[in-house]
Amino acid sequence: MKIAVVNANLVTMAGTPVRIGSKMDEVEVIPNGAVIIEDGLVVAAGEERELRGELEFCDRTVNADMHLVTPGLVDPHTHLIFGGSRERELVWKLKGMTYQEIAQRGGGILYTMNQTRFASIDDLLKEGIDRANIMLLHGTTTCEAKSGYGLSADSELKCLEAVALLAKNTPVDIVSTFLMAHAFPPEFKNDREGYCRLVKDTAEKVASRGLARYIDVFMDEGYFTKEETRDILQHGLKLGMGGKLHCDELADSDGAQLAGEMGLVSAEHLLLSSEKGLVAMAKKGVSGVLLPGTPFALRMKKYAQARKMIDMGVPVALATDFNPNCWMLSMQNVGDLAVYHMGMTPNEVLTAMTVNAAYAIGLDIKVGRIQPGMQGDLVVWGVKKVEDLS
Helix, strand or coil: EEEEEEEEEEEECCCCCCCHHHHHCCCCCCEEEEEEEEEEEEEEEEEEHHHHHCCCCCCCECCCCCCCECEEEECCCCCCCCCCCCCCCCHHHCCCCCHHHHCCCCCCCHHHHHHHHHHCCHHHHHHHHHHHHHHHHCEEEEEEEEEECCCCCCHHHHHHHHHHHHCCCCEEEEEEEEEEEECCCCCHCCCCCHHHHHHHHHHHHHHHHHCEEEEEEECCCCCCCHHHHHHHHHHHHCCCCCEEECCCCCCCCCCCHHHHHHHHEEECCCCCCCCCHHHHHHCCCCCEEEEECHHHHCCCCCCCCCHHHHHHCEEEEEEECCCCEEECCHHHHHHHHHHHHHHCCCHHHHHCCHHHHHHHHCCCCCCCCCCCCEEECCCECCCHHHHCCC
């Protein structure tokens, strides 16, 4: 089937698979633009007058009425699969309790761990479908989904199997990440080395079954050390998985530096990363995935230094970090926070939610841009200018 979108203020983001520095702010709008999609792939995009000959042979035409048309949004950091919820923690946050204090009181990751272990794969899938459909309504057509709330071999495999089923039962394209190194479960409280061994053993099962494209570790104060993190990531890399890193959210854990040294695909959060670490990331082209919804949900005053990272040449992407502690499924909300709390321009935000976000999950040859050969994922917005998105 051949579909055309015409009469659009079209933003294709065509060109290089990632944008850094001042290039992030260079977003071209094509007035009276058109896109032709055949069998799910873009075959042509540009000024409508230049495509008139091809438009005549389309089976269906959508008139955008001069509204903004962009690539589908890409969310490169989510925790879509978990059991239960943590709304009770809101009152604790309002009382000024920190992330660590909430965990010590019985909340946080370990509370969700118990709920996730108890949930059936059907329960996890149903919840995942509902969440993915909400994301789609807000313009997200591709996302990453991490495990990390099972914290046992069986539960982590169950979560990744749920992600695989989710990918087959929703229009949203999903990339999976193995994040068993998210926290230490109670049964390994006094055996960190034993749990790290279990993570590596489980990674081998994950790799052999093709359940995850990436491996991730939460390296931060009170969680995994730099040595533990390096060991787990190196094991995952040897198994053929790409490396990602949660880091520098609660303290400068030297995570950005490690991500640069190891040449990981991305480092994520980065609220407290050192300049030395950011330089290392920029040098190796490591994506900085920023999650402004997280400090917002935690009522923190500190946000990642997006302006500094952009000026330093770090490939900056944005994501929701959807999880039980940050119930945010809309990349549009993330974009607003990026503008008003991190000083990014609307153009930079759109770049960070499309082409750069696709690069951060290794899908830059498939999504994030509107050009021939790319997937035909589009958003027709209810506004006519990029500036109106924020």
